[in-house]
Amino acid sequence: MIRKYIALLRMKYIEMLAYRLATLVWMTGAITQPLITMVVWMNIDPAQSDAFIFYFMAVIFVERMTSAWDVWELDREIREGTFSNYILRPLHPIHWAIAENVVYKALFAAILAPIWAIAALFVPALRFDVTGGQALLFLAAVLFGAVLRFLLSYICGLLGFWITKVTAVYGVLEVISLFLSGRIAPLSLLPPVLQQWSVFLPFRYMIGFPIDIITKATNGHDMLQGFAIASIWMVVFIIGLQWIWRAGLTKNQAVGG
Amino acid sequence: MRRYIRIFREFFRACFVEELEYRSEFLGNLVSSFFGIGIAILTVNIFFYQTDQLGGWAYADVLVLLGVFNTLRGLIDFALRPNMPRLLEHVRRGTLDYILTKPVDSMFYVSFRHLVFWRLIDVLLGLGVIGYGLMVKRYIPSLFDVLIFLITIAASFVLIYSLWMMLMTTSFWVIRIDDLSFIFDSFFETARFPIGMYRGWVRVVLTYVLPAAVITNMPALSLLGKWDTATALIAVLLALVFLWLARRFWRFALRFYTSASS
Numbered sequence: 001m002i003r004k005y006i007a008l009l010r011m012k013y014i015e016m017l018a019y020r021l022a023t024l025v026w027m028t029g030a031i032t033q034p035l036i037t038m039v040v041w042m043n044i045d046p047a048q049s050d051a052f053i054f055y056f057m058a059v060i061f062v063e064r065m066t067s068a069w070d071v072w073e074l075d076r077e078i079r080e081g082t083f084s085n086y087i088l089r090p091l092h093p094i095h096w097a098i099a100e101n102v103v104y105k106a107l108f109a110a111i112l113a114p115i116w117a118i119a120a121l122f123v124p125a126l127r128f129d130v131t132g133g134q135a136l137l138f139l140a141a142v143l144f145g146a147v148l149r150f151l152l153s154y155i156c157g158l159l160g161f162w163i164t165k166v167t168a169v170y171g172v173l174e175v176i177s178l179f180l181s182g183r184i185a186p187l188s189l190l191p192p193v194l195q196q197w198s199v200f201l202p203f204r205y206m207i208g209f210p211i212d213i214i215t216k217a218t219n220g221h222d223m224l225q226g227f228a229i230a231s232i233w234m235v236v237f238i239i240g241l242q243w244i245w246r247a248g249l250t251k252n253q254a255v256g257g
Numbered sequence: 258m259r260r261y262i263r264i265f266r267e268f269f270r271a272c273f274v275e276e277l278e279y280r281s282e283f284l285g286n287l288v289s290s291f292f293g294i295g296i297a298i299l300t301v302n303i304f305f306y307q308t309d310q311l312g313g314w315a316y317a318d319v320l321v322l323l324g325v326f327n328t329l330r331g332l333i334d335f336a337l338r339p340n341m342p343r344l345l346e347h348v349r350r351g352t353l354d355y356i357l358t359k360p361v362d363s364m365f366y367v368s369f370r371h372l373v374f375w376r377l378i379d380v381l382l383g384l385g386v387i388g389y390g391l392m393v394k395r396y397i398p399s400l401f402d403v404l405i406f407l408i409t410i411a412a413s414f415v416l417i418y419s420l421w422m423m424l425m426t427t428s429f430w431v432i433r434i435d436d437l438s439f440i441f442d443s444f445f446e447t448a449r450f451p452i453g454m455y456r457g458w459v460r461v462v463l464t465y466v467l468p469a470a471v472i473t474n475m476p477a478l479s480l481l482g483k484w485d486t487a488t489a490l491i492a493v494l495l496a497l498v499f500l501w502l503a504r505r506f507w508r509f510a511l512r513f514y515t516s517a518s519s
Contacts, residue, residue, distance in 0.1 A: 025440065026439070028439075028440060029439050029440075032443035032444075033446065036447055036450070039450075039455055039456075039459070040304055040311065040454060042456075043311060043312055043454045044304060044307050044311070045308070165285065168285070168289065171289075175292070178296070179303070184300055184303060189306075190303065190306075191303075
């Protein structure tokens with residue numbers, strides 16, 4: 001299995017290098033919206049400017065670390081029929097997607113972390129001071145977020161066996177997540193009703209939760225609760241994925257045969 | 258001029274017939290347009306949950322601005338977006354050669370050949386939001402306000418067209434960049450909010466280099482009755498200058514174009 005993964009990772013790495021310009025363009029696009037939102041908040045509450053700078057830079061970082069694009073790929077592959085090639089192979093197709101995610105995110109981390117470090121030299125607002133334990137908890141939360149987003153994206157993608165507009169469905173989820181994950185505002189600034197919803201839905205754990213840990217906006221109890229809820233969602237998603245995968249294969253064979 | 262209007266009408270008809278074949282798409286598009294504007298209004302509401310002004314603009318003013326933004330985006334998606342990325346394809350595949358041999362102005366042809374009608378819903382929705390904003394503010398624009406609004410928003414459209422055209426014309430040299438229009442979108446997003454919100458060099462850039470300030474803020478201010486003749490004139494002048502530049506740049510690029518086959 002490990003040998004297979006090394007081969008997969010290498011393949012995905014080469015593939016990515018071929019599209020590096022496109023990757024760069026997408027990265028530019030991904031930072032615009034958080035930057036504009038940041039400016040809006042700095043305008044609303046100038047006294048908190050530094051906190052907002054840190055928060056939205058963290059949003060960009062965590063967003064890149066957890067972002068999932070598998071729904072677009074699956075949608076295209078299922079529609080065009082190329083997905084069948086993956087089904088025929090002995091390795092479950094999800095491993096290709098996992099390898100791709102690992103490669104991209106490792107690269108983003110390798111680019112973004114030094115940029116952050118250098119920027120922190122010049123912008124005091126970007127400096128932070130956490131214990132090793134907190135840093136580990138942050139990284140764990142980012143990992144949880146990445147897994148949750150990946151699973152959700154993959155589940156939506158597999159819906160492509162039944163419906164043709166899966167990207168539209170996923171688009172709606174993305175918009176809900178815009179508010180409930182903390183991308184449009186730190187969750188503490190949302191109206192109380194939305195805050196309440198955000199605690200129990202999975203979206204917060206994809207972006208806002210890790211940032212709350214690194215900015216020390218959560219206490220021990222909230223953190224424990226957060227990890228617990230995120231874990232429950234993860235289990236739900238994994239069960240859902242397996243179920244939908246089996247049902248999808250049956251459906252696919254029915255159409256193909 | 259008459260001839261070009263007639264050709265445009267012909268493009269219009271051809272695209273309309275084409276679109277009628279996909280009638281079932283209409284409902285989905287309608288829903289997504291309503292959804293989009295609803296989200297935008299919700300976002301503004303979240304901001305105003307914590308404040309009562311944004312860059313010196315009150316809630317109703319920002320709604321009018323949002324309406325102008327949506328109207329313009331609808332117009333862009335109707336006429337420009339379907340065409341601009343195709344230019345990259347034309348250059349890459351060498352089909353630009355065919356266009357150059359046609360007895361129509363090539364810049365006109367590549368700009369307006371394809372139209373996407375359902376995006377006009379966004380224009381209507383944008384106008385609706387403008388109306389709603391004015392209602393919240395309880396302000397009825399005078400005839401002059403509306404006139405200046407029409408002039409400035411036309412100038413905005415010309416300005417956007419010229420900027421995008423120049424960006425796309427660079428495809429003659431850098432044909433490998435996959436999605437230049439994505440960069441344009443990122444820049445256009447900044448026009449969603451009052452310019453007074455931005456500080457320092459960002460504001461200078463958005464006012465003078467990439468005139469987001471002119472594109473959405475000016476038409477919105479006109480409707481709110483806060484226009485003055487000088488700035489309106491400057492907007493029109495700016496639009497004409499940029500159009501002229503885009504045209505010159507297109508001509509210049511064509512001289513460098515040696516078709517893909519050679």
